[in-house]
Amino acid sequence: MVILVKSTAPNFFRRELIRRTWGKWCYVEGGLLRVIFVIGKAGDSRTADLLHEESLRNGDILNYDGPDNYGNIAIKTLTGMRWAAENFPDNYLYSSADDDFLVDLGALQAAVDENEHVFGVNSQSGFPIICNYGLLVLPPVNRNPKSKWYISKDEYGWDTYPRSCRGGMYTMSVGLAHRLWLKATDSEAPLRVDDVWITGILREKLFMPAEMVVKPKKSIAIHFTGYKGKRANNIRTFMSKDWTRIYIKFQHKYMCLR
Template structure:
């Protein structure tokens, strides 16, 4: 009997040793896989001169990349794997997500890191429309204006909105990028420009399903610098003017460009071309032109619900802030031109090619940062 017990104990020890060995091997394989992915992203950044940029007061190296993230309280349906997660409500069609962002909603920064945020009056989530391969654009935003989570009495978070890629390498890089930053909203839909309106609506849909109505929603492009001081001042000013007195609530603020009675694009060679069948009128209603605009989640919900009745237009900014707004009988006085504008286009225009992005970003970000560095700021790195 004693020999049987000894034999049983020896077998248990061997099984335990085998299990520990297997776990160690699996862990080492994971470390090897993750190191390979990290090396891939680091190499991609190095190719684009982004591994050691001195931007304003920030001297950022590869080591900093490991700590730049939006971590905190999980939002509903948060996932970080490559399997689409379906969401469906009574009023929205099904949207499949590969990755959803994690946003620091309130507690951690407010109570431990950012004394300047006591009595925070507004909270803004910026949905930056990007494409799967625009790794450099996203990293530039994370290292410049997207790094500041608090300005004076407001909270800011950035979410990158991208569609689906069919390239396995790109899918792996996006997965690793999201694993490190937790700031990507990756949905199962086309990632090309002709479907830009659906991309915008996807961001609006996620915002209205996951954010409180009193939060602010913003749509932006991934090739813009943002003066957070000008943004903060415009939000505070319009919150005082419209927050209580207007039945429509918070207005639509055009942070890049404001259009009043602009003519539709009738040149067939233009990517913004609209035929008479698509839009028969001679002028657009008052609206915001691309780049960046913001409004309340409450108003974004109204615009989103109304959009379901129509075919989306390629000029999504004009369609949403102008045409849909007018159809809802929201007065044009609710479309605001701030002074100064807060968003600046940093690439893709004459004289600023992407090949010179390192020197350009150093100069232009330094100038932009100087405009608001006197404000109470907080990075809120965890």
Template sequence: MVVFVKSTIHYFNRRELFRRTWLSFSYVNGLMIRPVFVVGSISSSTRNAKLIDEETWRYGDILQFNGPDNYRNIALKSLAGMSWASDNLPDNVFYSSADDDVMVDLVAMTAALKYLVARVERVGWPEFPIACMYKEWSGAKPERHNNSKYYISNEEYKWAKWPKFCLGGMYTTSVRVARQLWDLSRRYEPLRMDDVWITGVLREKLGMPTDMVLEPSGHVATHWKGYRGQTSRDIRGFMWKEWKELKDKLVNVTLCSYDAK
């Protein structure tokens, strides 16, 4: 699986948190996981431009596309990741899109994928479905109030309801499906809401039926706001239990040895 995380250039700390928590695990239950952080472009003379160059050199996991680095054009970040995946990854790799403000239970994620692979074989679907690792949404209506950041005009989308879609926190499909969605997207003007646009509108235009948009039964991804009111909200306590368990495993463990003789 390659996880394409939509980020903003100046969110250096968020990306580092991801690298040190759930995306620090590169192999879970037989699944190899690799992150790609997708950001836009800024003036090369700014301090952040120099910092993103250094981050790219250090980690090699930054995909910077020639487009605006703002929320209004977030769909372009998703499409940039899909374009790169289409050109560089084989069909049988899992493609995931994620926001840079979610935490993911990788064990639950791999269990969901294992179940869906078996279901594809059992039901006989011609493609892998779209798994809403964060949450699926049905019956939602476009926001028509022009003072909302989610505003969609009737000219952009005239129908009264959105098709069923995955909320953008995280969703997963195959690279083969992502490639078909990417190819189809070049025929239409993108909507600013990338999750509705890709997993709802484009998916429907592709002919993928509603029952192939699925939310796993087990909890997989949590938005950071889901930690509010918990002891982990404080940064000193965030992921404290997980860090302690990892530390306990490493204490007094011999990582290497040297024979002076």
């Protein structure tokens, strides 16, 4: 599995937190795992220099030649999908994630195994889309102009979205990511709510039924809820209780560090 984590140039701390927790594992129960951060153009030369140093040091940053703001988050996601499609076989797995999440790799591996057993990766139906942070069933369209999730009638005319994944993290096959990326290239302008646009609207355009968008039995992706706006001067202790609680659940599994 390759996990493309959407990040922004100044979020050095978040990326390092991931590298020191769930992102440090490269092998879990027979599966290879690779974490890549997708980042747009830095806003100033100092940040750009620091980002360049970080990239050379870690080798896990995918830069794309575009704005790094929220309004272009769909383009950032599509960049990661294209890169995965061009570098991995169709039967590999692709995940999209945000940089403010901790991931329970044990629960993720269990969800993949379960759905691979039910659907298969190379079967006619294909591997499903696993909504690791929650499933949205006909979610309403946000019409509040003050909200960052606001979508006008001109952008999307219906009052509800199709069944889709809640933003944060979702998993699919690389083959499906490739098909969705191709569909996006000949579709109308992307919506800022990229998770709904990709796993709901574009998914329907591929005639993939709603039943193929599934929710895992156990929680997989955990948001940094409660930490917004708080300072943490020591990365070794920040969220240590949360990570320890998650890690204990799957430490019995066979894993290797990067």
